[in-house]
Amino acid sequence: MARLVLKFGGTSVATVERIRNVARHVAREVKAGHQVAVVVSAMSGVTNTLVGYVNDAATSGMAMDGFYDQMEYDAVVASGEQVTSGLLAIVLQAMGLPARSFQGWQIPLITDDAHGAARILDLDGKALIDTMASGTVAVIAGFQGIGPTGRIATLGRGGSDTSAVAVAAAIGADRCDIYTDVDGVYTTDPRIVPKARRLEKIAFEEMLEMASLGAKVLQVRSVELAMVKKVRTFVRSSFDDPETVGVDAHGNPPGTLICDEDEIVETQVVTGIAYSKDEAQISLRRVADKPGVAAAVFGALAEANINVDMIVQNTTADGSTTDITFTVPAVDEGRARSVLEGAQTVIGPTLIESSADVVKVSVIGIGMRSHAGVAAEAFKALAGKGINIRAITTSEIKISVLIDAAYTELAVRTLHSVYGLDKH
């Protein structure tokens, strides 16, 4: 007997027919003797419709045009998950499985007051544990909780993943199964590299890098939470037939387990290659090379709430000026330029160049920590294909390079092959 949390996204519950399919997955686990909690998203399309209503409602053409209270947004939008949780409970009951729905405020899942993108402060698992112990499936409306003033609070887009991991942590679940439209985490994007392999296991830290770098399988926040709370999280496909889905030699169905690195017996040096096109490169040419300039540049950007990622600073030949290159999220490119133009009174006149036609490609692997030469291998392989590297950042478990967007596929395929990730 295990205690399991199953999470299903909007596509998996898009219609009552699909909710029936979800219920069959739940039934399989119950019949296997497990205690089950299910976390559900809104039926796909519903959240967008509700958000559309909110935006329309806020557009009054009057005094406070466009303004709205995030608490009201939350009350409107959280209704989507409320509906799905009730419907899944009803389908399970109709199958003869005891079930009951839980709204965020009923658990309760306590959040902070950042309505619209609230963070989970506390989740009391008692009601859920009692329900599950009595043989009833707990069906939880994801994405939502209750804020400090007793109002409904949503966790922001993709918050249902975070709900599921938080529930799993609170009830001490053996595993949190995230059912999604892919059957696991791959060594890289299979649309670019057909030889990409599904990983059987990946460490939390690695998944965090993969998630934040564009492998959109799991929300970054949910992986962070899973890592902190050590929640074993299993990514699997909701399209597998619930009854006939097979298992491998270890009794596991197809999917990827995100777990502590201790659980991964044979670690690879490199686990995967990720890429992100959501970057823009900004270069400041011939900035005065004197103390305080970098602080002025990045201080101004920080004040404007613009995240800066990769930073490269070169001294020019004459020694009196320098070039500073860095990346910002592509959506912030224009805003960053304005901020920097405004900051020229402090940093002095400079030529500002920017381009969103770049991509960040990353090599990720916990094994890097104990292996030298991993970065050198990447640089050499890219050079061999004539790909110019604009900037580099590294951490203990990843190497990222910024290159021209035109080389994305070539770079990813090359690195995937160099580190032996291609399918056997």
Place this chain on the structure above:
Amino acid sequence: MARLVLKFGGTSVATVERIRNVARHVAREVKAGHQVAVVVSAMSGVTNTLVGYVNDAATSGMAMDGFYDQMEYDAVVASGEQVTSGLLAIVLQAMGLPARSFQGWQIPLITDDAHGAARILDLDGKALIDTMASGTVAVIAGFQGIGPTGRIATLGRGGSDTSAVAVAAAIGADRCDIYTDVDGVYTTDPRIVPKARRLEKIAFEEMLEMASLGAKVLQVRSVELAMVKKVRTFVRSSFDDPETVGVDAHGNPPGTLICDEDEIVETQVVTGIAYSKDEAQISLRRVADKPGVAAAVFGALAEANINVDMIVQNTTADGSTTDITFTVPAVDEGRARSVLEGAQTVIGPTLIESSADVVKVSVIGIGMRSHAGVAAEAFKALAGKGINIRAITTSEIKISVLIDAAYTELAVRTLHSVYGLDKH
């Protein structure tokens, strides 16, 4: 300064554009210096969609086919009002009016455990009063509360009217305005009698008779509650232009005030004529005329939960048998026949006749209590038109006759004219 409750039904909030129109009604009252609470239904069509999902979800083709937990039904269906309450709050805010939404569980509006058709046990007005006193419009999701186990409970179809009256009672409102698709309560159905007049005022007791007899302006339960709690309830049109709606010599906009009879200065003998086609007549011919037969007949019907309304018993010429005629709701006609056929072992063999081709026409007026001859006048007028009366029931303030459905319009017009209700 008055404290007002405004209630808007599904048609009035069917789109964000119509919700804006509702907000303009609210704004007018706020600008007039009133403290305002608003009760809203689900956007029209939404409740039906959600109920459709529930029925679909309950149809599993498996063990418990068709069964579902009313608590889950409530969680699903109550989401409709949740959405509207949030949207109206947002529209009001966009207009520059402070507003916040209240779900049933947030007020809290406490109900019994009859999920799906719960009754209100308690409504704590404190949070609403505090909100309104601070100059904020309280926007309340109608139709719902919280049951004894902390689950969402809905009040049954049309429950938003009841929510509004309950809120008005709890906060000591000066008036509860029910905005609907008609501009008040008429002396009779204007589709049948073009000369029907809108009543300026009607007593609770009269409205109760009008409502239960087919004038579908207000839910019966809400009128009962208004009578018990003495909530002055004003029925008015949501289609009036919010800013230009005129007022009469007494400063009242077009509509009908449902109030205590003490507030009605000049009571009429007859206030209105109502009719109901939802009746079926059942006759038992040549039943043995002995003690216990009537008890057996009506006992069997009561056990089957069939409401019996008008009862007439005549002794036949021979004195040994009797004819019993009564009415039941038209939907129960077939079921009633089956029950009575089964009861023949007790009541003896009898000829059972039934017909749904009948109508109950009622003359209603508090003034009747102090006027003799009102019934005689009705009988005479109907006889003058050759209309045969099949059954009669009377109460202190109403006379009902059962007639052939074909004479509905003629009977209603005749009675409307006889009692001087035609427009001047």
